[in-house]
Amino acid sequence: MVTSNQTLKLELDQRSLLQRLKLTDWIWAAMLLAGTFFVYGEYNELMDIYEKGILILTAATLLVMGFSWRALQILTTLIALLSLFALSRYGGELAQVEQDFFLKFMFSSQSAIMWMSALYVMATIAYFGWLFSQVEFVGRVASSMTWIATAMGFVGLMVRWYESYLIGTDVGHIPVSNLYEVFILFSIITALIYLHYEKRYNTRSLGGFVLLIISAAVGFLLWYAFDRNAAGIQPLVPALQSYWMKIHVPANFVGYGAFALAAMVGVVYLLKKRALDHNPTGVMALRLPELNMLDDVMYKSIALGFAFFTLATILGALWAAEAWGGYWSWDPKETWALIVWLNYAAWLHMRLTKGWRGRPMAWWSVIGLFVTLFAFLGVNMFLSGLHSYGEL
Amino acid sequence: MNLAITLLVAISFASIIGTVLQQNQPYSDYLLKFGPFWFEVFKALGLFQVYSAIWFLIILGFLVLSTSVCIYRNMPRMFREMQDFRLEVKEKSLRNHKHHNEWEVAAPIEECLSVSQELLAHHGFRLREKAGDNYQLLSAIKGAGSRWGYLLTHIAIVLICIGGLMDGNVLLKIAESLGEIKVEKRNILANEVPDISRLASSNLSYRGNVSIPEGGGANVVFLGYKDGYLVQQLPFTIEVEDFRIEHYESGQPKSFESDLVIVDDELEAPLRETISVNHPLTYKGVSIYQASFGDGGSKIELKGWSLAGAQKEPVAIKGIINQSQKIQTSIGEMDLELNDFRLFNIQPSPEEGRKFHNIGSSIQFKLRAATGEAKEYLNYMSPISTDGRLYFMSGVRSSPAEPFQYLYLPADSSASIHRFMTFYNRLKDSKGLHQLALKAASATTDSGAVPEGGQEEIANMMSMLVRIYVQGGMDAVIGAIESRIPEEKREEIAGIYVKILRHLLGTVYLDLLKEEGQSIEKGMSEFDSQFFEDAGAAIGAIERYGSPFYFQLVNYEHIQATGLQLTRSPGKNLVYPGCFMLALGVFLMFYMPQRRLWVWLRKKDGSVQVILSGNAVRNEMDFANEYQEIHEKLDEVFSPHT
């Protein structure tokens, strides 16, 4: 019990966000700006007003994200350096892919993507290894491999973008135009969202499970590339030649990635719950994250996915209005996007207005993945429509 | 709320049906697929146009209604809550919150209050104070976004649905049920369509298609509706000056563009614009899109090489795509229906490395006999390379469901069809054929194997065999053998017949080569001998080809038609703002959740009793972290020694 007169001293960190930045933050920001200016200076004549807008917004978003999540600074720097190195090896000739050692084995888009694929699969194994052994070193390796795989995936896309222009200036386009390319996008976005939660919640025990779905995507990617010979760069059909593609597709894949993550968290939730009920002293019960936390991560990633999916669907509608003459045509792909959207809207309603929690919500989020998967793949495989660009 | 969820589920299911069952196909296709019973059931349920079925529209209507009611009920409460700092909370209820802590501080109450104010403001809370009878209350609130988010998203949904309904064909449905319009099902010219199937240009919203040839114009569009169409009058005329397809080097299409002229009395000068995919033109609230393309009546010239009868010189035929004409053939008058002309045909390339190549122009047409029976043909203009040799290719089929079967006519060394046709005509010319047969027969009889006078007989048989082959192919030859030769000798005789046949064909061919001025002393060149094989095979297949002519495309004037889609969609003015509100609302809702904190202070025995308490609408874990931070900070201040 305090009786004497206290003097109250409140010390607040009064520095503004900018003041809290470190020297490395400033250096990174300077590089980012320099890069953006360089791209603008070099290519502004080839970009329309929307593309310039997209460039500037991308840089601004990256800046904000990099300041609040410093690991991104390292990632982007690595991607930039490796991509620039790769581009320098080309010397303007596609044929260098076969000649140059670095391109052939490391950084041509095909090779980089093979590295990405291999690393994700190895990281999956390492995460599970860590889960069962709890050896800190294994955990670190798992996380690092995921980071590097993600970097390689981005490098692969960057280089592919460049390669498409080497094929022909009129062929060149951002590599988000077919199923092969978006599977890469899906993998790296899902991994990034996961890595964010890994740091934020300071837990690696979700890693193996999330990487499982990335490994599945990678498996599909490899099958698609080798069995269906789908890795080649194709020119764009006229309907896809639009700046809309640059925002619509990535926004969609933030959505898909987040939904996939939520589903895997749902799986972990169910496993943990089961373990707690049946075997409360087992590995699963002890080492998987707290139910509360799982619930929270699941909600957060569905919310994130829902927000971006809403945006993507709207962008898609605007694009459709410009390309096909109607913002909504009940085309199967559009309709399934709506179904996915309604599904998660209902999920959010149940959680927020009815207070549903726990096992049913986890199951629902797992089922949600199948609905999403159908919208993503099934529509292309089984249904015909205007969106039939990525046919299997 | 439950109603809303039920409606959402219903819409999802209807949507799924709409994607699984292909929409807006011709009714005849459905009939074929489902049989008469289910066809009628599905039709009655509106499953062929789910998204404009009455029941679907009613569900949407209910959704709009229920969401509106929901907003109406919740809005006042939410506005109140955003402004409500909950200053009337009781000490007891603060202690009931999951997050609450207490201190006793030996400092003046003002100081405790100001420290708390400073800290909470630093965390971005808005503050209100209240002095009670024996206590001070500081109430803090942050993140009104979730409430705004609710309002924005739900109002957005109402707007989007109403806009969508406006742009859908609800109005058409109503007009139809009132008997004001009637679907036209016949395939007739636009200006012959009766008024009951026409819509005035004042129609609020529509989405229709029209195909306009280069140099042509249109002031109506066709709205596909149920199993027919309606004609929509436009408030202006569109003329098409030019349509272009550009190609990538690989041959795939790169862009489709139309040069349009908008003619309208209200314009001082006609408006000229080029539209392309992704770059429409909007005039008078009507947007004009590049949707498709087709043939706009290309003028073509054909050479008809007779494949039956004695005629040797080809007949010249001029025609226009999408029209039909009567032609005289050896089997009577027939209709030649020219269906399509294609300037390019892009095909997967057989060469390594290149994915596609262009195999040139083609025409597609039907030949209809007086009985109404028709075969469809696809003829390529230039000879096409197969295994390193050039052939004039012509596909034939009896129904659109079948793939084309191809006739390969070998091209000669100057890539023309002449040698083949000359060879073929020689074989049909019975007089010339007989002479050569005699020559061939005497060459064989010189050896003494055949008695004198047998030559004539052998020659007759030779030319008869060739005639049978030319008229009916190998099947006819086999038929002839089967009808004349007893079974046990057939195999032997068939071998001899084939030899004889080949021999005469060869003689005619050599004669032709000689006439062409080729020296054949040292034997035939490989090209010529392969040509002979190919020509023989082609002649054997002509019977199955089944046309009295081979139509060679010799010249064309390509006239294309551009396929335009025109939409008038005033609902956009609701849908677009709605979309904007939806996107904004969703982000607000998730990323600006509402949080409340209270600091309750009361003097007590020379010290101050402080209670910190808080709650959040959602994101409880994040709130817990923030609360923890604030709690720790206050703890440092209020009890520095512990």
Ligand code: HEM
């Ligand atoms: C087309 C129909 C509807 C859709 C797509 C829809 C969508 C949504 C979405 C996406 C949310 C966000 C969940 C969140 O706050 O994180 C939400 C919240 C909510 N919705 Fe709906 N909604 C619809 C109809 C309705 C109706 C008819 C009602 C009322 C009867 C309603 C009541 C609510 C309430 C109370 C919330 C929570 C608001 C809050 O606590 O901030 N919704 N809705």
